[in-house]
Amino acid sequence: MDITEFYQTFFEEAEELLNEMEHLLLELDLDDPDNEQLNAIFRAAHSIKGGAGTFGFIVLQETTHIFENLLDRARHHELILDREIIDIFLETKDMLTDQLNAYRNQEEPDPEAFERICTTLKRIAEEKTDAGSPAPVAAAPVEAPVAAGAGIRLLEIVLSKLDEDECATLTEEIALFGTVKHSEYADNTLKISLESSEPADDIEAVLCFVLDASQIAIQEASGGAEAPVAAAAAAAESMKAETQAVAEEAPAAEPKGADSKASQAPASKAPAKKPGKAQSSDASLRVSTEKVDQIINLVGELVITQSMLEQTTQGLDPVVNGQLLTGMSQLQRNARDLQEAVMSIRMMQMDYVFNRFPRLVRDLASKLGKEIELVTVGKSTELDKGLIERIIDPLTHLVRNSIDHGIELPEKREAAGKNRLGKLTLSAQHQGGNILIEVSDDGAGLNRDRILAKAKSSGIPISDNISDDEVWQLIFAPGFSTAEQVTDVSGRGVGMDVVKRNIQQMGGYVEILSQYGKGSTTRIVLPLTLAILDGMSVKVGEEVFILPLGAIMESIQIKHEDINRVAGQEQVIHVRGEYLSLVELHKVFNVPDAQTDVTQGIVMIVQSDGRHFALLVDQLIGQHQVVVKNLETNYRKIPGVSAATIMGDGSVALILDVPALQRVSRDRRGSEPARAQAAVH
Structure with a gap:
């Protein structure tokens, strides 16, 4: 049977198990490790090892085998966990990921890295094992029968819907878990009697890599020649349950010892038992x-x-x-x-993104000598898969900035009357047709004077009386940085401009809220999906354009006295004490027969990057939910246009790119909005 077609399933499931392993390792309380978490980490390594052995990924199998042995000692409290061990376990997880990716790319893993991690794990096994702790006397009666072989069970495995050619290969794979006592094939069904100490769930998990869960049935045999063994195992389980109850009341009585694996594994797994494979497979379906x-x-x-x-x-x-x-x-x-x-x-939970950051925060805080607590809010908030993958890099940069520039060193925080432990918060929530993602910290905040001084020294034309919001937007300028020294973490002024550009390409915008000495919040607003857009259709001449609904603040008609000109050419309008630049769409797109009198048209107040400006259109048609079509794929890139859609009458309408229109407005004026407002005054 050709099993290469099942490689992708193994790679995906192994990747999920490795991510779960990292998440659990980061959550472990070193002073009082949770048994269920330790068992779950062990099961993840065990499943990966079994799958790697099935597919012949030898290096991955051997690495997980050594790792599994250490995890087994840890869950039986024979290995004293500390920060160094957790760091090595996380490094091992990274190495397993590299090996998995190598096999995915049809390459062999790095042999030097394999030798290094194996040597490190073996050293930990020798140095950190709590060999001097005697096993409690109360646990001895349970350990004795298990050591005599009571952990061996007779399993009846039934595999249905099989061709005869598949039977030999599957029999060989099952034989890896124990001794095959009997096998029989009839009516497309293979029946195997297997003597094994391995849990049935683990055998089923490996078989699910090559078969559908509905084809697999595994149960423990009762009666026959194996009845004494089964009875002994049942007796051991009963005694173990009683001992476990005592251990829960008195943690000091938990059994230790090298031979405790067979007896403790079933009992310790019971509280954390997951739904069966058949149930989970029936409840979900992998689709490309x-x-x-x-x-x-x-x-x-x-x-x-x-x-x-x-x-x-x-x-x-x-x-x-x-x-x-x-x-x-x-x-x-x-x-x-x-x-x-x-x-x-296509919707995925933000948990997919947020789960990547506990490791990053832990490692970077340790490297910089800071104490930081990561808090996540709204992990169940959903976002389109296409967007959720593209938001990872911008969020990573913002988190690194908060850790490096925002949150102070513990001593500096204490001197300022703060808690030594800094707080970094990642949150996500729905807001209308958008998703609002925030990266907040309780650090030093942004320094307005330092940013202005840096801007002036860099030759950026600014006014001293510009608002805080406009000052904060300066940090998104290419090459802009106020860091006193460059480190391998940040300080080169590269990244924030990329963050802003990437978010704009996703149809969103970013803004910053900050209070000096108390912290900063970077807010990202994105549409929930790029495939469908809620928009307002507007008419300019005979052309119809779609304006994203989330960018529209209001639509008004203005009077002649509200119109002013900057440098005698560009127009700005005065709305409730604020001067807004005016972009006339008929000029941007050279639309003939359009309304040129501003007072006779409709002025749309829109926002981009936290700033407002005005668009002049002839007429509002109505609100629509439109299907977004990529214009670059079907035609070419057009400045000021993000995509296109097909209207109900079959005509094509262009979807406006609001941030790009604002840039067009700035280019036409040749100055910042603050200078335009100053010129009017």
């Missing part, structure tokens, strides 16, 4: 992203077709065509529900 994207595109086309039909039937007589109009209304509801259901498939 390409297939999901194809379905989303087809549903988008369906929605466009539905809009066309709806527009066609608008002029029909409801009395004569009542049944047709009723059907169209039902089609509209069903298409909308289908669209939302399909889009939800």
